[in-house]
Amino acid sequence: MLPLNGVIVFDGGMGSELEKLGFTGSPEDLNIDRPEVIQAIHRSYSCADCIMTNTFGLNAIKYKGKYTIKELALKAVENARAAGKKVFFDIGPTGAMLQPLGTLSFDEAYSAFAEVVEITKDIVDGYVAETFSDLYEIKACILAIKEHSDKPVFATMTFDSSGRTLTGSTPELVANTLEGLGVDALGVNCSAGPKELEGVVMRLLKCSSVPVMVKPNRGLPVLKDGKTQYTLDIEEFDCYIKKFIANGVAIVGGCCGTTPEFIERISKYSGRKIKRRKVERATVINSATKLVNIDGVKICGERLNPTGKKKLKEALLNGDYDYLIDEAVSQAEAGADILDLNVGLPQLDEKKVMAEACKKIQEYVDLPLQIDSSDREAVEAGVRYYNGIPLINSVNGDGEVMDAIFPIAKKYGAVVLGLTMDKNGVPKTAKERFLIxxxxxxxxxxxxxxxxxxxxxxxxxxxxxxxxxxxxTVEALRLVKKLGVKTALGVSNVSFGLPNRGLLNKTFLTMAMTCGLNMPIMNPLDGEMVGAVKAFAVLSGEDINAEKYIGIFKDYAGAASALKPAETEHIAAANLYDCIKKGIKSQAAHLCKTELEEKDAMTVVNDILIAALQEVGRLYDEGTLYLPQLVASAEAAKCAFEVVTEKLPKGAAKKQKVMLATVKGDVHDIGKNIVKVVLQSYGYEVADLGKDVPPESVAEGYIKHKPDVIGLSALMTTTVKSMEETIRILRENGCDCPVFAGGAVLNEDIAKKISADYYTKDALGFVKVLEKLK
Amino acid sequence: MQKSEQTDALIAQCLDELKGIAHFRYTYKYSETAPEFLKSAPYAEYLKGSSGLFIAVMTLGAEADAKIKLYSRTDAAKAIVFDACASAYLEYLSDEYENGLGDNLSYRFCVGYGGSDIADLRYIFDIVKPEKIGVTLTSANYMLPSKSMAGIVAVGNGAEKSCKNCVIATHCEYLKRGEKCYR
Structure with a gap:
């Protein structure tokens, strides 16, 4: 880490100075077009200790100007050198949204940042990654800098008035992530004025062990005479900077609207002694929006692990991430704090699947993950593509294992779970386990x-x-607590081979919590186990005034209440037909079982499920039902179908297999999802490739899934082209199955033009054509 | 259409959740003269007689998208309702915000209205730089977070809303019934 001898002062606004001089176009191009102007601005900031290059928008994704990145980067550094001070290369965000929210991949963002670092690594004094609003993107940037240069890295993000970044990360979460990634300083820039940022700054100071950097705007801009103007005066700006430094901020400067006079004023703080801060070092992991402090007892969901789970195993082998996502969502809803993720199957490329699973799960669930693998490469893939600071499961007392995993943990800031065993196996006594x-x-x-x-x-x-x-095991927990570390146990293992396992698990869990267990790795869908954790939090004094406990159990009325329908189920269905028609998903499975007691499975399918769906479809077509009702019915039918399928002779209800994809460039997939639910409700098997799917991946999907029918969706005129390309590539790959085209901009004519076989305007239309194709 | 209690309850529930999670942000540049790309139809017609204009981008933030995504997995019907509510809520908050921007403001004319090309979003992004409120543009000219809008607001010309500029004029349920969605 960079040793700081005293407060460092950075320069102030560049863009606002250029605007003042009447320059509007690309600020980056001015490095070459008007070097004298850029140099003059840099020189006007020579009262600062460090100057930042005029390269905020200079990366291959954002910059679309007339010069090469290299020409501009080199010239920008030369211009900044004119001030005769240390030069930090300024890296701003790409301006594109990263996956899964957007279309830019982590690797693409990384490459764009790596390019500018590779060009400048020998000619600058350090790097500032600034004005980032997405934690994932700044992670890509920091890794790109650190993997291509050994110069100091300062990283600052923008926060809004609610004290979060634009993608919802809190200051604590930002500090944990950036510090974990090994930056030399972290903090906040731009956003608003120093007054508005005070709360964020104080929170960063409380939790960051590395120096804190603050570069605020000159207050909030106001619209005056038709122009955006910054009005905060130097006195007030200085007053806040002084206060920040008094509280421990180590690096200061200005952002939009600040002028050389502002920096001149605060340059007096240069070299001042940095106030020492006391920062509590907690065991903290986080996703992009959720921070979990492993204190008290936190539940780690164990269900994303194929060991002994046939369905999960099948899903992983088939690349069916939907199943994983559903498992993740259900554990989160049941009260898990953290999710263990293990994809270790001998037939799989674990590295690839781990990275993919990590990304997919994070798209739907905001709980931090525990990357669980014995394969070093799979661990690194998971940790690298993870958005935040994860847990690694695991190392043990074996030196080789530690030497393989600790460098990864250090580089990415992950927390590591250590198992008290080594090459000789698990020692018998608590003392021996403590020694490991x-x-x-x-x-x-x-x-x-x-x-x-x-x-x-x-x-x-x-x-x-x-x-x-x-x-x-329990005694060892008590001993290892003396090392000042948090503890974990896979509690359900205790009951293997004995009856009434739940009772043993719950009792053991309570024993272990009493001895200092912080993270039971367990099944969060087991209400009794979760209940024990919640009850323990009350009895151990962690759940102050039993607030959380009361929140959960306030309506508890004895064991019978567990069977009470949830609030959303206040509408009752008379029978399965009625249930599908009304769209009451939660009652569908139960009512379907009741029907199956008297009728054979095929009758239930044809006379009830399909009949109800047809009635709903008719009402929708005639405009009596709204789309949400149609979809609710489809979901209810889907639940019933899952129950009835188990009773059907193999292949009896087999319908065509449909592969669906929203084409490349389109990230809005609600339409495709509606089609999926409706198709499934009619018993069709659906392979869903997701959204923004490149033509080549659709072709790969065709070869892998061997569908009978392919459905493609496009939302915008710009992506119809990509649909056409997809159909072309499918045909080139020997695909002769019918291709359905749909989506907001499609119609019969366009579908024909791009060589689709069918156009259907909605999900029901899709089903109608499919039924005829049988 | 029949009234559906279930859907009404879902709408109320979604609006309630939206109020809790949405992070509405609005950013703009004010100009007295229209930049080049606004000098042709349909913008020129909308701006006729105006004394200035706001070029603006607004969003509900990434949280709304995350919810829609989650519900598409756990409750597809709710996902659809949530998606629609989020769009309506963004329109509502933007209207409210514009009420505070000044007097004599016309209705908001967004890119895509009146057959305008969505590629025009590029010009708006260059001028307004909405990355600072977290709004980005994909290479296919799609704004992200998806609950975002970009457009212009004319000042002083009293431009009035008309169905002919609407993107769904050809298949609008209100128009079919001879009604309008606005006052």
Whole structure:
């Protein structure tokens, strides 16, 4: 880390100075077109210690001007040198939204940043990644800088008036992530004036162990005489900067609207002693929007692990990420705080699947993940593409394993779970397990990983096989707490081979929590287990005034209440037909079972499910029902279909397999999702490739899934081209199955023009054509 | 159409959730003269007689998109309602915001209205730089977060809304019934 001897002062606004001089176009081009102007502005800031290059928008994704990135980058550094001060290369965001929210991939963003660093690594004194609003993008930027240069990296983000970045990250979460990635300073720039940023600055100071940097705007802009103007005066600006420094800020400067006079005024703080701050080092992991402090007891959901789970295994082998996502969502809804993710199957490319699964799950669930693998490359892939700071599961006392994993943990700031075992297996006694834990902590420290980044799992044995050792596991928990680390246990393992496993699991969980267990790795769908954690939080004093407990159990009326329908189920269905027609998803499975007691499966399908759907379709077509009602009915039918399928003879209800994709360039896929639900409700098997799918991937999907029919969706005129390209490539790959085209801009004519076989205006239209194609 | 209690309840629930999670942001540049791309139809017609214009971009933020995505997995019917409510809520908040921008403002004319080319979004993005409120443009000219709008607001010409400029004029349920969606 960069040793700071005193406060550093950076320069002020560049864009606003250019605007004042009447320059509007690309500020980057001015580096070559008007170097004398840029140099004069840099020189006007020579009262500062460090000057930032005029390169905010200079990356291959954002910059669309007449020069090459290299020409501009080199000239920009030369211009900044004119001030005779240290030069930091300014890197701003790409201006594009990263996946999964947008279309830009992490690797594309990384390459764009890496390009400018590679050009400038030997001629600058450091880098400032600034004005980022997306945590994932700044991670790509920081990695690009650190993997191509050994110069200091300062990273600052923008926050809005609610104290969050534009993608919803809090200051604590930003600090945890950026510090984890090893920046030399972190903080906030632009956003608003110093007054508005005070709250964010104070919060950053409380939680960041690295120096904090603040470069505010000159207050909030106001519209005056038709122009945007900054009106905050130097006195007030200075007053806030002084206050920030008094509280421990180490690097200051100005952003939009600040002028050389502002920087001149605050340059007096240069070299001042930086106030020492006391920062509590907690064990904290985070996703892009959720921070979990592993204190008290936090539940880690264990269900995303194929060991002993046939359906998950199948899903992973088929590349069916929908199943994984549903498992993730259901665990999150059931109260998990963290999700374990393990995709280890011998037939799989674990590295590739881990990265993909990580991205897909994060698209739907905001809980932090625990990357669980024994394959070093899979761990690194997961941790690299993870948006935030994850947990790694795991290392053990074996030196080779630690040497493989600790460098990854250090580089990406991950917390590591250490298992108290080594090459000789799991030691019997608590004392021996403690010694391994101690060895893990020491080795981690050699890698620069502090104890708050280590958790210890003292390993559960099965009570049926090694009854006497159960208490050693619990005793070991008590011992390792002395090392100042947090603890974890895979609690459900204790009951293997015994009846009424739930009871043993719950009792063991309570024993372990009493001895200091912080993170049970367990099934969050087990209400009794989750209940035990919530109850323990009350009895241990963690849940102050039992507020959370009361929130959960306030309507509890004994065991029977568990069977009480949830609030959303206030509408009752008389029978399955009625249930589908009304679209009551939650009652569909139960009512379907009731029907199956008296009728055979095929009758239920034809006389009830399909009949109800046809009636709903008719009402929708005649304009009596709204789209949400149609979809609710489809969802209810889908639930019933899942129940009835188990009773049907194999292949009896087999219908065509449909592959769906929203084409490249289109990120809005609600239309495609409606088609999917409706098709599934009619019993069609659907392979969903998702949105923004490149033509080549659709062709790959065709070869992999062997569908009978392909449905493509496009929302905008610009993406119809990409639909045409997709159909062309499909045909080139020997695809002869019918292609359906749909979406807001499509019609019969356009569909014909781009060689689609069918155009259907909505989901019901799709089904009608399919039924005829049978 | 029949009234659906279920859908009405869902709409109320979605609006309530939106109020809690949406982060409405609005950014603009004011200009007395229209930049080049606004000098042809249909913008020119809309701007006729105006004394100035706001070029603006507004958004509900990424949180709304995340919710729609989650509901598309857990409750597809709710996803559709949430998506529609989010669009309507953005329109409403933008109207409210513009009420505070000054007097004599005309209705908001967004890119896409009246057959205008969505590629014009590029010009607006160059001028307004809405990245600072977290709005970005894909290479296919799609704004992200998806609950975002970009357009112009004329000052002092009393331009009035008309169905002929509407993007769904050809298949509008209101028009079919001889009604309008605005006052």
């Amino acid at each position: 834990a101690e060895r893990i902590v020491k080795r981690a420290e050699e890698y620069g990983i502090s104890r708050n980044k280590i958790m210890i799992d003292t390993l559960v044995v099965t009570a049926s096989a090694e009854q006497k050792l159960v208490k050693e």
